[in-house]
Amino acid sequence: MALSKEETIRPDRIDYTGDLNEAQLEAVEYGEGPLLIIAGAGSGKTRTLTYRVARQVERGVPPKALLLLTFTRKAAQEMLRRAAELLDGRCRQVAGGTFHSFAHRVLRRHAPRFGFETNFSILDRPDSENLLAMIRKEIGPSPKSGSFPRKQTLMGIFSRSVNKERSVEDVIYDDHPHLLPVLEDILAVYEEYRRRKTDDGLLDYDDLLVYLKRLLKEHPDIRERLAAAYRIILVDEYQDTNRIQAEIVYLLGSGHRNVTVVGDDSQSIYSFRGANFQNIFDFAESFPETKIVRLEENYRSIQPILDLTNRILDEADRKFTKTLFTRNPGNRLPVLVTTAGENAQSRFVVETLLERQRQGVCLRDMAVLFRAGFHSFDLEIELSRESIPFVKVGGFKFMESAHIKDLLAHMRVIVNPLDRISWYRLLLLVDKVGPKTAQAVYSAVYAENAGYTGLLTAALKGPVNSGIERLKNLFSVLDATPMGVAQIGEAVLNYYAPILQRAYDDHPRRLRDLQQLLSIMERYTDLESFLSDMALEPPNTSADDTLSTSADVEDRLVLSTVHSAKGLEWDTVFVIWALDGRFPSVHSMQDEDQLEEELRLMYVAATRAKKHLYFTCPMQSYDRGSGMLLTRPSRFIDEIPESLLARWQADLY
DNA sequence: TCACGGAATATTTTT
DNA sequence: TATTCCGTGA
Numbered sequence: 044m045a046l047s048k049e050e051t052i053r054p055d056r057i058d059y060t061g062d063l064n065e066a067q068l069e070a071v072e073y074g075e076g077p078l079l080i081i082a083g084a085g086s087g088k089t090r091t092l093t094y095r096v097a098r099q100v101e102r103g104v105p106p107k108a109l110l111l112l113t114f115t116r117k118a119a120q121e122m123l124r125r126a127a128e129l130l131d132g133r134c135r136q137v138a139g140g141t142f143h144s145f146a147h148r149v150l151r152r153h154a155p156r157f158g159f160e161t162n163f164s165i166l167d168r169p170d171s172e173n174l175l176a177m178i179r180k181e182i183g184p185s186p187k188s189g190s191f192p193r194k195q196t197l198m199g200i201f202s203r204s205v206n207k208e209r210s211v212e213d214v215i216y217d218d219h220p221h222l223l224p225v226l227e228d229i230l231a232v233y234e235e236y237r238r239r240k241t242d243d244g245l246l247d248y249d250d251l252l253v254y255l256k257r258l259l260k261e262h263p264d265i266r267e268r269l270a271a272a273y274r275i276i277l278v279d280e281y282q283d284t285n286r287i288q289a290e291i292v293y294l295l296g297s298g299h300r301n302v303t304v305v306g307d308d309s310q311s312i313y314s315f316r317g318a319n320f321q322n323i324f325d326f327a328e329s330f331p332e333t334k335i336v337r338l339e340e341n342y343r344s345i346q347p348i349l350d351l352t353n354r355i356l357d358e359a360d361r362k363f364t365k366t367l368f369t370r371n372p373g374n375r376l377p378v379l380v381t382t383a384g385e386n387a388q389s390r391f392v393v394e395t396l397l398e399r400q401r402q403g404v405c406l407r408d409m410a411v412l413f414r415a416g417f418h419s420f421d422l423e424i425e426l427s428r429e430s431i432p433f434v435k436v437g438g439f440k441f442m443e444s445a446h447i448k449d450l451l452a453h454m455r456v457i458v459n460p461l462d463r464i465s466w467y468r469l470l471l472l473v474d475k476v477g478p479k480t481a482q483a484v485y486s487a488v489y490a491e492n493a494g495y496t497g498l499l500t501a502a503l504k505g506p507v508n509s510g511i512e513r514l515k516n517l518f519s520v521l522d523a524t525p526m527g528v529a530q531i532g533e534a535v536l537n538y539y540a541p542i543l544q545r546a547y548d549d550h551p552r553r554l555r556d557l558q559q560l561l562s563i564m565e566r567y568t569d570l571e572s573f574l575s576d577m578a579l580e581p582p583n584t585s586a587d588d589t590l591s592t593s594a595d596v597e598d599r600l601v602l603s604t605v606h607s608a609k610g611l612e613w614d615t616v617f618v619i620w621a622l623d624g625r626f627p628s629v630h631s632m633q634d635e636d637q638l639e640e641e642l643r644l645m646y647v648a649a650t651r652a653k654k655h656l657y658f659t660c661p662m663q664s665y666d667r668g669s670g671m672l673l674t675r676p677s678r679f680i681d682e683i684p685e686s687l688l689a690r691w692q693a694d695l696y
Numbered sequence: 697t698c699a700c701g702g703a704a705t706a707t708t709t710t711t
Numbered sequence: 712t713a714t715t716c717c718g719t720g721a
Contacts, residue, residue, distance in 0.1 A: 115710060143711045167711080193715075248711045283710090315708065415707045420712065477698045579711070606708050628707055644708080 057097060057129060067091045070336040071098050077296075077330035078303040079323065083367045084310060084352075084650035085343030085612065092279060092305055093122060096137060097130040099275060110273035111139035112292070114280045116580060118610070122279065138273065142288050143248060144579045146255035149269070150246070151575075156262060157254050159244060162571065164459045165578040166240075166247040169443050172198050174245070174464050178235045180478065191225055201233055205249040206285045206317025243461040252287045259294040270298045281306030281326070285317040293329055300330060309356055309363045312606060312644050314636070339365050343612050345373030348656050351687050352649045355679055359642055360635070376689045377649070377656035379621065379680060383693075388661045389425040391693040392617050395657065396431070396600065399615050406432065408614040410601040412648045414626040418619060419602050426600070433600040436607050442581035446543055446553040447560060451577060453535040457521065458571050460494040472542050473510035484511075496522045513538065528573050529564040536561065605648045616652035618645075621660045621680060624673035629666060645679045659693075 059068060067087055070080050071094045082088035100106050113119040119140050127134040138145075147165070154161040166174065172194040179194065192200070200219065204211045211233055215222050222229065240247065246254070259266045276296045278284070281304040284292075296302035304326055311320035327333040341349055349367050356363055382388045396409050413419050419435065426433050441447065449472060452465035459465075463485060470481040484503060491497030498518055503511065517538040521531060536557055543557075544550045567573040601613065620626055627641035649656060660676045675681060680688060 141711065165711095168709095195715095251711080313709075316710080417706065417712070423712090475698070479697060581711095604708065606710095630707060640708095 057094070057101070059094065059098070063087075063091070063094060064340055066336055066338050066340070067094070070338070071095045073334055073336070075301055077300055077326070077333040079326055079333050079335045080303065080305040080338065081323070081335065081365060082305055082307055082338040083341060083365055084307065084647070085341040086338035086367070087340075087342055088279075088305055088307075088338065089122060089125065091338065092277060092303075093125045093129055095303065096122075096126045096134065096277065100130055100133055100137075104275060106133045106136040107138060108272065108274040109137045109139075110145075110276045110295075111137055112142055112145060112276065112278045113139070114141065114283045116141055116144075118279050141579070142284075142291065143251050146251040146291075147575060147579055149258065149265075150251065150254055153258060153262075153265060156265070157258060158241065159246070160459075162459045163244045163246050164455055164462045164465070165251070165575060166245050166464065167443065167578050168198065168248070169448065170245075170464050171247045173468070174239065175201075175232065175236055177463075177467065177478075178232050178239065191228065192219070192222055197229065197232065200229070201236065202249055203315075203317055205253060206287065207319075208286050239463065243463045244459050245462065245464065252285075252291065256287050256291050256294070259291065266294055267298070270295055274299055275301045276303070278302070278304045279306075282308050282311040282320040282323055283313045283318045284322050285319055286322070289319075289322045289325065297329075300332075302330065309359075309365075309643055310609065310647050312609065312640060312647055314640055337365050339367055341367045341369040342371070343653055344369060344650065345371050345375065345654055347374060347376050347687070348649065348652055348654075351377050351656070351680075351683065352646055354683055354687055355642065355646050355649060358679065358682075359639060361639065371653075373654060375654065376687070377652075377658070378689045378691055379658045379660065379676060380691045380693050381660050381662055381676065383662065385421050385661045385664065386425070387693060388619060388659045389422040391659060392422060392619065392657075393425050393429055393431065395617070396615070397429075399655065404614050406598045406600045409616070410603060410608065410611075410613040410651065411617045411619055412603055412605050412608050412651065413619050414605060414628060414644070416604055418625065422619065423602070431600060432598070433602055435602040436604075440581075441556070442577060444553075444556070446547070446557060449542075450532070450535055450539055450557055450560065451574065453517070453539070454531060454570060455574055456495045457531070458574060460488070460497065469514070472539075472546075473508070473514060475508055475510060528567040528570050529561055531570065532561050532564045605644050608651055609647055612651050612653055614653050615655040616648070616657070618648045618656075618658045621645075621658035621677040622662075622664060622673050623675045623678050623681070624666055624671060625664070626677050627679070629671065642679050645677065658688075 059071060063071060064087075067090065070078065070091050080088070080091060082091065096109060096111065099109060111119065111122060113122065123134065123137060123139050126137065150157075151161060154163060175197050176194040179191070179197070196219075200211060200214050203218070204214045207214070211230060212226065215226060215229065239245070240250065259269070273295065276292065278292055283306075292302060292304070304323070306320070306323050308320045308323050311318060314320070327335065346369055349369055353366055380391060382391055392411060396406070399409060400406060411419065411422060423433070423435070449468065452468040455462050455465040456469070466485045466488070467481045470476050470484055471478070476484075484498070484501070487501035487503055488495075488497035491501050493500065495518060499515055499522070517534065521534060526534070540554070543553060547553055564573060626645065627638055631637035631641050658677070658680060662674055664673045665671075666673055
């Protein structure tokens with residue numbers, strides 16, 4: 044029901060009883076006080092939350108007094124868009140966003156209260172990892188200590204330690220016992236990482252949450268001001284929040300107690316990065332007067348699919364308190380298809396989806412889901428061979444591609460000249476400059492204590508380097524002329540273009556990306572807010588992406604990891620590699636809790652399907668990592684009787 | 697010190 | 712697929 048601006052419904056015209064079922068209506072109409080909505084898959088969760096926002100505004104709550112927090116940007120935008128559609132322009136004033144963007148807004152205003160300048164930079168994940176790599180190289184592991192974790196592993200450990208509020212030692216002890224021999228070195232790297240972030244005015248994603256929590260805890264005046272500004276708080280995907288986020292919600296809401304949280308414990312699939320579905324139950328303890336509403340009617344799938352997914356959950360150790368049902372007609376059983384090998388699996392998927400297409404189903408109404416990104420490689424080849432257009436979601440990140448980060452690094456040092464990560468990045472681009480030289484230049488610039496223009500006056504030893512001269516020239520131009528954001532970007536791009544050309548053979552495509560970035564800059568008057576947005580609310584389209592979507596191929600098959608598929612639905616869903624050892628992955632088999640999460644992941648995958656659901660399982664696959672021969676379908680579905688799950692053998696391929 | 701090439705290796709993902 | 716790591720030669 045998409046409405047244009049002109050015909051937006053006025054609040055008094057919303058047909059609450061007609062649009063909502065009984066449970067949804069109860070959640071929407073519930074008045075003051077804490078509310079917990081347990082919303083099963085496909086039960087109209089977003090709809091309920093949206094109507095609740097509209098209802099509050101209709102009752103006279105000023106839209107600005109509503110704060111809508113979500114885990115992802117996608118969810119926040121979607122919710123606000125739908126609320127605005129339902130109600131009128133007023134809903135656009137509802138404050139909303141991710142926890143991180145909300146934290147950022149608050150922290151910018153109060154930076155001195157936690158010992159930072161207001162010009163702090165935000166590190167995204169690759170930035171943080173680069174900082175760690177630097178430190179590792181500098182103070183690095185003593186040579187005798189053997190294998191030292193890579194930067195991604197390190198970051199994972201530190202991030203989990205923060206998000207789970209556990210010590211680094213504990214995390215290593217539990218999750219990476221093989222790293223205990225180098226524990227001392229890891230702790231030293233962590234120490235230095237933290238020190239350098241404060242020294243250089245850098246906040247990583249986790250810091251945003253940590254400092255916000257601390258601010259709310261230690262500065263009652265700020266807490267009270269925020270609690271007064273936001274009289275009603277709503278949180279989506281609550282099962283994906285971590286402890287810190289839950290505490291933030293509590294600190295903001297414990298005064299007025301008008302807090303609504305929505306979640307589904309059986310769809311909690313992010314514990315590996317600190318999410319804690321226990322938050323859902325703790326919520327009702329933090330707010331003992333909590334009203335609980337369960338949404339159990341499913342509007343997505345046919346009953347045989349729900350019978351199967353309910354059955355999958357039955358195998359969980361932790362019992363869930365709700366059972367989904369539907370009134371959708373249909374009696375087609377889901378199928379488990381075993382194939383000879385990986386390519387037979389790919390061919391089965393291709394054949395079957397072509398047949399579905401002949402039956403009138405669009406490609407975009409079908410999806411192939413898998414446990415890990417690389418599981419679809421063979422299928423991707425097969426799809427290309429058959430000229431079937433597809434899009435793989437997740438994976439690629441525009442903002443994190445090297446050329447974008449290169450350009451932004453030059454702009455970041457203007458705002459925060461201490462930003463060591465960006466300095467190193469831009470210096471390493473210069474010919475003949477390696478880590479040692481970069482370090483020397485940074486120190487020299489730092490010693491000048493004159494902002495980024497320190498580069499112009501710093502005494503650099505060694506022979507005159509023409510690359511460094513060009514860089515100096517860029518900075519002196521930037522310094523001499525006052526410029527808008529886009530102008531600065533243009534000047535930097537002029538400087539950077541030759542470097543780009545030399546470094547990448549696909550530079551034309553990358554140049555187009557950069558030009559698109561320039562056009563985004565046009566919208567900004569303030570360099571600092573541009574850079575923050577790029578870290579926290581980045582556009583995720585590359586130039587090529589927009590080209591191909593606007594062109595002829597709109598109807599494309601979706602390939603996705605199960606994680607990125609959450610919240611989405613398709614007519615026909617293939618879950619490939621439903622093989623014990625792949626899904627659940629061998630990495631999870633040692634640990635009860637991890638195995639349980641894999642099961643929920645399988646549940647999420649299966650509940651994406653509306654009508655047709657296929658699991659495929661190539662028999663006899665060799666797992667290189669563990670040296671195991673995998674020969675049995677996923678334990679989550681292998682025991683399910685044929686009355687719920689049909690079995691086919693695709694040996695004709 | 698730096699650049700480059702080839703090999704190895706891989707959960708999952710958002711901010 | 713894409714990134715990262717390591718070793719070698721300049």
